[in-house]
Amino acid sequence: MLADARTLCPAIQIAPADPAGDLASLRKLALWSQRWGPWSALDEPDGVLVDITAAAHLFGGEKRLLADVAAAFAQRKLMTRAAIAPTAGAAWALAHYGPQSSIVGEGECIMRALADLPVAALRLNEDVLTILGRLGLKRIENIGNIATGTIDRSEADARDSLHRRFRNRKSPSANPLIRLDQLLGRLPEPLLPVVPNNAPMVQRRLAEPIRHRSLLDKVLEDLAEDMQRELEARGEGARRLEVGLWRVDGEVIVRALELAAATRAPDHIIRLFANKLEDIDAGFGIETVRLRASWAEPLALSQSDVEAAAERHGISLSACIDRLTVRLGAQAVRRPVARASHLPERAQYWQAPLDPVPPGAADAVKNRQRPLKMLDRPEQIAVLYASPDGYPQRFRWRGDVRDVVRVEGPERIAPEWWREKSTTRLRDYYRIEDTKGQRYWIYRHGLLGDGRGGVPMWYLHGLAA
Numbered sequence: 001m002l003a004d005a006r007t008l009c010p011a012i013q014i015a016p017a018d019p020a021g022d023l024a025s026l027r028k029l030a031l032w033s034q035r036w037g038p039w040s041a042l043d044e045p046d047g048v049l050v051d052i053t054a055a056a057h058l059f060g061g062e063k064r065l066l067a068d069v070a071a072a073f074a075q076r077k078l079m080t081r082a083a084i085a086p087t088a089g090a091a092w093a094l095a096h097y098g099p100q101s102s103i104v105g106e107g108e109c110i111m112r113a114l115a116d117l118p119v120a121a122l123r124l125n126e127d128v129l130t131i132l133g134r135l136g137l138k139r140i141e142n143i144g145n146i147a148t149g150t151i152d153r154s155e156a157d158a159r160d161s162l163h164r165r166f167r168n169r170k171s172p173s174a175n176p177l178i179r180l181d182q183l184l185g186r187l188p189e190p191l192l193p194v195v196p197n198n199a200p201m202v203q204r205r206l207a208e209p210i211r212h213r214s215l216l217d218k219v220l221e222d223l224a225e226d227m228q229r230e231l232e233a234r235g236e237g238a239r240r241l242e243v244g245l246w247r248v249d250g251e252v253i254v255r256a257l258e259l260a261a262a263t264r265a266p267d268h269i270i271r272l273f274a275n276k277l278e279d280i281d282a283g284f285g286i287e288t289v290r291l292r293a294s295w296a297e298p299l300a301l302s303q304s305d306v307e308a309a310a311e312r313h314g315i316s317l318s319a320c321i322d323r324l325t326v327r328l329g330a331q332a333v334r335r336p337v338a339r340a341s342h343l344p345e346r347a348q349y350w351q352a353p354l355d356p357v358p359p360g361a362a363d364a365v366k367n368r369q370r371p372l373k374m375l376d377r378p379e380q381i382a383v384l385y386a387s388p389d390g391y392p393q394r395f396r397w398r399g400d401v402r403d404v405v406r407v408e409g410p411e412r413i414a415p416e417w418w419r420e421k422s423t424t425r426l427r428d429y430y431r432i433e434d435t436k437g438q439r440y441w442i443y444r445h446g447l448l449g450d451g452r453g454g455v456p457m458w459y460l461h462g463l464a465a
Contacts, residue, residue, distance in 0.1 A: 082095060083104075085113075089189060094117075115140055204222065208285075228266050238259065240259070264299065383458040405435055
């Protein structure tokens with residue numbers, strides 16, 4: 001406990017754990033590490049794999065490359081253990097369990113170089129390491145001799161036993177034979193490279209240099225519209241924008257601004273940059289203008305007022321609906337409208353697109369939680385439950401049996417007595433979740449002994465989020 005640790009060491013320094021921040025920092029580190037190779041991959045939680053194929057000679061050889069790695073990380077006050085090997089598994093083993101700055105050449109025997117390392121260097125699970133320890137297999141050399149058959153005939157049974165013990169384990173971290181083949185290069189080990197997320201940027205290279213502010217405003221307006229399309233394609237909005245102006249004489253002028261909230265509205269961007277460009281000295285002219293969003297955040301698309309946009313562009317919503325109706329048919333263009341009914345199948349109906357919505361129709365059901373997907377018709381299911389009125393524990397639907405791990409409910413919905421017969425039974429709805437995380441919306445139709453039928457039946461009515 002933290003209190004016990006502070007008692008033993010009062011000067012201890014603590015900080016809250018931030019796994020998401022650590023992963024983001026590791027990703028940035030992987031991108032920065034691409035200075036030594038064309039691509040890199042994450043090795044969570046604390047490693048980076050870099051492919052330096054045909055790149056070591058650019059640094060004067062592999063030894064100088066490792067020296068450059070150590071110097072670069074030391075300059076950033078980061079402790080590292082680096083290694084170079086023909087395979088990712090061998091490089092990982094040397095970096096974690098081998099000597100500092102180890103190198104295994106392409107033509108060298110990987111098994112001979114890694115034979116004395118512990119079996120933990122194969123990146124295995126703790127339970128697998130425990131099993132291997134009980135079998136007396138503590139070094140990579142021991143597993144290598146068994147897996148490759150380089151042992152005498154009296155130990156053949158041990159090799160067969162090891163194959164039988166782990167042959168059904170498909171996960172590499174649970175099968176020492178697969179990990180050994182990956183380390184030796186006999187099996188491929190796919191890696192997911194880290195792809196840099198470049199900042200959105202648009203620019204204009206002008207045919208003739210410009211010197212007047214009105215022309216610069218026009219170029220900036222075009223760039224703002226281009227930036228809007230670029231950000232919309234990414235589903236993002238800009239929080240920091242930078243305008244770069246390249247003059248004919250080679251001087252570069254940069255103006256930046258930060259926004260209180262993410263946006264991609266061209267009018268807003270142009271208005272904010274108006275004051276930033278007042279003191280611009282164009283000199284002999286500006287030949288290139290660049291707009292860059294150095295900080296962008298997710299920004300969902302929003303629906304603007306359709307009629308207001310139609311007035312600006314001269315297109316009417318009613319005219320659009322008329323064209324769709326003529327092309328698709330009168331019953332093909334409809335819209336759903338909420339109805340004041342607690343029964344799920346009667347909670348909405350379809351009407352013509354431009355017909356007025358009855359006032360207060362949705363108020364009766366606006367606070368009711370309903371699943372995202374409703375079945376056209378409830379499907380009968382077989383349910384096992386603790387008591388006639390208890391919550392379900394297991395049910396069969398479409399041939400599969402599902403075990404229930406979480407239950408919420410019931411929500412009781414009585415029949416509409418003014419519309420239905422007096423013998424109609426009430427419903428008890430439950431939100432349930434099975435062992436696979438799938439959620440359902442089911443209901444029990446009737447109660448035992450309610451005098452309106454026999455044994456209550458169960459139905460599945462929707463799939464919840």
